[in-house]
Amino acid sequence: MIxxxxxxxxxxxxxxxxxxxxxxxxxVACINGAELGEAHDDGSFDGTLVVKFGAMKVAFAAxxxxxxxxxxxxxxxxxxxxxxxxxxxxxxxxxFRVTEGDGPDxxxxxxxxxxxxxxxxxxxxxxxxxxxxSRMTREFSAQLIQRxxxxxxxxxxxGPLGRLRAWWTRFLSRRQKPSPSRDSATSGGGR
Numbered sequence: 001m002i003x004x005x006x007x008x009x010x011x012x013x014x015x016x017x018x019x020x021x022x023x024x025x026x027x028v029a030c031i032n033g034a035e036l037g038e039a040h041d042d043g044s045f046d047g048t049l050v051v052k053f054g055a056m057k058v059a060f061a062a063x064x065x066x067x068x069x070x071x072x073x074x075x076x077x078x079x080x081x082x083x084x085x086x087x088x089x090x091x092x093x094x095x096f097r098v099t100e101g102d103g104p105d106x107x108x109x110x111x112x113x114x115x116x117x118x119x120x121x122x123x124x125x126x127x128x129x130x131x132x133x134s135r136m137t138r139e140f141s142a143q144l145i146q147r148x149x150x151x152x153x154x155x156x157x158x159g160p161l162g163r164l165r166a167w168w169t170r171f172l173s174r175r176q177k178p179s180p181s182r183d184s185a186t187s188g189g190g191r
Contacts, residue, residue: 002115002129004094008141010107012148017107018073018098020147024066030143031136037061047079053128058121059084062092073098077113088119109144 010017020026024045028036037046044065051058062081069075074097082089094113101107117125125132 002117002126002133004111004113004115004133006111006133006137008109008111008137008144009101010109010141010145010148011101011105012107012145013105014073014098014100014107016148017109017144018070020144021096021098021109022068022070022075024064026147030140030147032139051125051132053124053132056124058088058125060090062090083119083121088117088121088125090115090117092116 020030024047025036028034028047031049033050033052035048037048039045040063042065044063047062047064049060049062051060060081060083062079064077064079067076067078074095077092077094077096079092080090092113092115094111096109096111099108099110115129
């Protein structure tokens with residue numbers, strides 16, 4: 001069994017974060033290798049996830065049910081499926097909640113869940129589960145933060161050089177925007 005206990009800090013208000021994490025299409029867009037499939041009459045939907053274990057890639061297909069409590073900003077997810085070759089079956093359950101963060105306009109997303117595997121790939125998947133969950137959490141967090149920030153968001157820079165480049169870009173864009181006091185002085189000075 002794979003246990004998941006993650007907490008993600010997001011520099012956006014809880015309402016905005018909830019808009020993203022309560023939308024299956026938005027969540028799938030935050031997960032590398034995931035795709036959303038057909039929606040069913042009972043509210044469930046199909047989904048696929050390609051996961052890389054070392055040099056091997058495994059595609060899992062699942063039927064996913066999502067139960068949301070908007071007033072509490074919490075949800076529950078249940079999934080059942082198998083890998084593309086049918087050798088490994090899984091069931092997964094998870095609960096998530098969006099709460100206020102430490103500062104204004106900050107949120108926390110808490111996720112608790114478990115995945116049970118049966119079949120020939122189960123030992124391989126379980127042996128690399130810790131590293132896989134950590135990697136997927138980092139990738140999901142970066143995408144979630146970017147989506148919550150809006151259309152003009154940029155992927156988080158990596159390393160000191162990337163942070164310097166991002167700072168320099170912001171600095172130059174602020175210098176190129178005319179200030180309101182300068183605009184009013186030039187427009188009013190010609191009369």
